Every structure is written in C-alpha cells, then in structure tokens.
Amino acid sequence: MRIVLLGPLRSSFVQTDIAELGRTHTIIPLDTVLGKGLAGLRTLIVLTLKTLVALVRADALYCWFADYHTLVPTIAARLMGRRVYVVAGGYDVGYLPEINYGARMRSVRWFCTSRTFRYATKVFPVSEYALRQLTMLTEGRHAPATVIYNGVLPEKFPAGIDTDRLPLAITVSQGDSVTEYLRKGLDRFIRIAALVPEMTFKIIGPTGPALERAYRDAEGVGNVEVVPGFVSLHDVIIPNFMEASCYCQLSYEETFGMAVVESMLCGCIPVTTNGGALPEVTGPTGHRSDIDADLAIAVRTTLTATLPARQAARAYAERFHAARRGERLRSAL
Known part of the structure; x- marks a missing residue:
C-alpha cells in the first residue's frame, strides 16, 4: 500500500512510524512544519497541493495530528475512495483554557481539527487520556478510535x-x-x-x-x-x-x-x-x-x-x- 504521511518529519515519533510502516508499505512523507504569518500560509497552500497530487497515486493518507493542513486532504482522500488515518495526541486534543492552549481555543483551527477527526477512517489516540480528550472535545463525533501508544527504541x-x-x-x-x-x-x-x-x-x-x-x-x-x-x-x-x-x-x-x-x-x-x-x-x-x-x-x-x-x-x-x-x-x- 502507498501511504501519504503528513507530519513534523523532524520529530522522532514520526520517524519511528515511517520506519515501522515502511516495513510493509511505501511511505510518501511530507513535512507539516508550516511557520507563521504569510510565509506559513504560503507553505500551507504548497503543502496542500503536494498532498493532493500525491494522493492521486496513493492508497491512504496518514496524518500525525489533526490541524489546519489535514482537513482538505482528508476530504479529498475520502472523495477519491482513499482511507484516512489520524494520530491524535498533541495540540489537537489538548485543552487548557486557563493558558489558552489547544485547537479548541481557536474557532477556525478547531473546525479543521474536529472535521478531520470526524471524516477520517480511523483515529489512533496515543494514550487512553488522549482518547478521553478526543471524545470529550468532539462530543463523540469522531471516526472509530483505537489507542496505540507511542513507541521508543x-x-x-x-x-x-x-x-x-x-x-x-x-x-x-x-x-x-x-x-x-x-x-x-x-x-x-x-x-x-x-x-x-x-x-x-x-x-x-x-x-x-x-x-x-x-x-x-x-x-x-x-x-x-x-x-x-x-x-x-x-x-x-x-x-x-x-x-x-x-x-x-x-x-x-x-x-x-x-x-x-x-x-x-x-x-x-x-x-x-x-x-x-x-x-x-x-x-x-x-x-x-x-x-x-x-x-x-x-x-x-x-x-x-x-x-x-x-x-x-x-x-x-x-x-x-x-x-x-x-x-x-x-x-x-
């Protein structure tokens, strides 16, 4: 299976998944570090276009975190008949309003995040806590979820x-x-x-x-x-x-x-x-x-x-x- 993988490629946990999934699948990795301001917006547009092109010849989309950059590719992938897998375990399911932390604190970002969780084929929270947060924040409106803990070597x-x-x-x-x-x-x-x-x-x-x-x-x-x-x-x-x-x-x-x-x-x-x-x-x-x-x-x-x-x-x-x-x-x- 050919899998388009979206994630912060510098992170060790993303590299671990690339290595593990690469044992049996072909991985097409795309970096999701966007930056800020207008430069970040340009990077987001370019990343979205690259993802859509890659999906044409892929079988699935695998997203490390749900965010701005995952909604359009998720919708496109489902319309193409591709499967979409999302790892939940960071800002996407974090929620600390007292320090203004979490995607839920920003309306546009939460719209992209929550709809990604809803339209995905499966969601993989990285802990039981992440699953509880996912269920609470989305009010249960998310794709089937299975906890799979992060991995170390x-x-x-x-x-x-x-x-x-x-x-x-x-x-x-x-x-x-x-x-x-x-x-x-x-x-x-x-x-x-x-x-x-x-x-x-x-x-x-x-x-x-x-x-x-x-x-x-x-x-x-x-x-x-x-x-x-x-x-x-x-x-x-x-x-x-x-x-x-x-x-x-x-x-x-x-x-x-x-x-x-x-x-x-x-x-x-x-x-x-x-x-x-x-x-x-x-x-x-x-x-x-x-x-x-x-x-x-x-x-x-x-x-x-x-x-x-x-x-x-x-x-x-x-x-x-x-x-x-x-x-x-x-x-x-």
Whole structure:
C-alpha cells in the first residue's frame, strides 16, 4: 500500500512510524512544519497541493495530528475512495483554557481539527487520556478510535544502568512559547528547585519567549541551569539522563510524555504530576503529586534510589517499544 504521511518529519515519533510502516508499505512523507504569518500560509497552500497530487497515486493518507493542513486532504482522500488515518495526541486534543492552549481555543483551527477527526477512517489516540480528550472535545463525533501508544527504541539507548548519579534533576522542553512553558510546568520546576537547594535543576531545550521566561524566572535561584535549544537527543539529552537522579515532568497536561519514557530508559526515576497521560506512561515507577512540597520530597528521595528501582523504570519504559506500536498500526490499517 502507498501511504501519504503528513507530519513534523523532524520529530522522532514520526520517524519511528515511517520506519515501522515502511516495513510493509511505501511511505510518501511530507513535512507539516508550516511557520507563521504569510510565509506559513504560503507553505500551507504548497503543502496542500503536494498532498493532493500525491494522493492521486496513493492508497491512504496518514496524518500525525489533526490541524489546519489535514482537513482538505482528508476530504479529498475520502472523495477519491482513499482511507484516512489520524494520530491524535498533541495540540489537537489538548485543552487548557486557563493558558489558552489547544485547537479548541481557536474557532477556525478547531473546525479543521474536529472535521478531520470526524471524516477520517480511523483515529489512533496515543494514550487512553488522549482518547478521553478526543471524545470529550468532539462530543463523540469522531471516526472509530483505537489507542496505540507511542513507541521508543530501547536499543538506541545505553543498556548499562547504575546508581552512580549526580544530585541532578532534569526536565526537557523544546517549546518556544510562554504557553508551552507554562503547560510543561517549567515555572513549577523552578519553584521546586528553590525548595531543594542541595541539587542542581536543569532545564534543557527551550527557545524564543519560553527561553526568555526561563531565564527570568530562574533569576535568584542559584541551583537552576538553563540549556537553550535546539539540542541533540544523543549528544546532549541522553548523556544528561545517564547522570541525573531523576527526570521531572511537571506538566499540567501531557497526551503521552515521550521525554519521560526516554529518561526512564536511562534509569532516571520519574517525578511527575498527575497531568494527562503521565500516570499511564510511568505506571508503578517513580513518584507523582500535584503539590509542590510533596514533589520536592520526591525529588530528594531519588538521590537514594536503588539499582532495582532504576532498572524497574527502564523495564516499564520498554513496554512502549516501537516494534509493538508498529505491529498494532500495521494490523489496524
């Protein structure tokens, strides 16, 4: 089967799907990073035309996220008799009105997003939480949906895990907006740092306004280090994971939590909120709370985490192997 794949091709989770689906199908990938303003509009028009041309000789359309760029191709594909598959698991099913986050907060964007979900052949939420959000936001008016968790490649992470760790807590967010900064809980991460002065708290990856806000909030908190993005997973992030006592994901909402799983593969103990799918991806490992004082205690606790506890974190993360996702996707198409 020839599949036109729309997605942010730079993202590791999209590349994973291209590799897995490419085992049995021919993939025609098209990048959906549009940019902003008039330049973004021009890119959207060109992308739509490229997608329509590609669909003429394809059998299916596969969209990573529903958004502006998916509605016209979805309608066209269905009119041509093609199948349409949509992965739901980001801004499309996110909804935090208090920080103006989510496609639902913008009428035109939500029209494109919701109709994509409605006209698709199948929707693949990346977590049970994402499925609940999809059902709630669309009021149940969406194509048949099957949860298929995101996938990682454990074999690309160091196999050896030890307890020789620095007093270091890490969080990763490569967002470039204040909204993303707040959604990821980076402000809370800095507050927790002030409560645990004996440890270093490192924020990796922010750019633009998110980076500026991180620097501003960290002023006067001497144990916070900010590493600007963009950074390499293998050159920067994984080496930090291998040294850290814990990984903190203090988000208000996550539809999956890829960085959490990747950190667990490196033996980090996860310290998270109960936001979104985080309880699903961390399971019985690590610590969860929505109270700053409790989170501070949890971070300190990871300094004495045993080798079996770190190995258990890796073992749980391996449940989300890309091969398992690939098998489920191929059987669902």
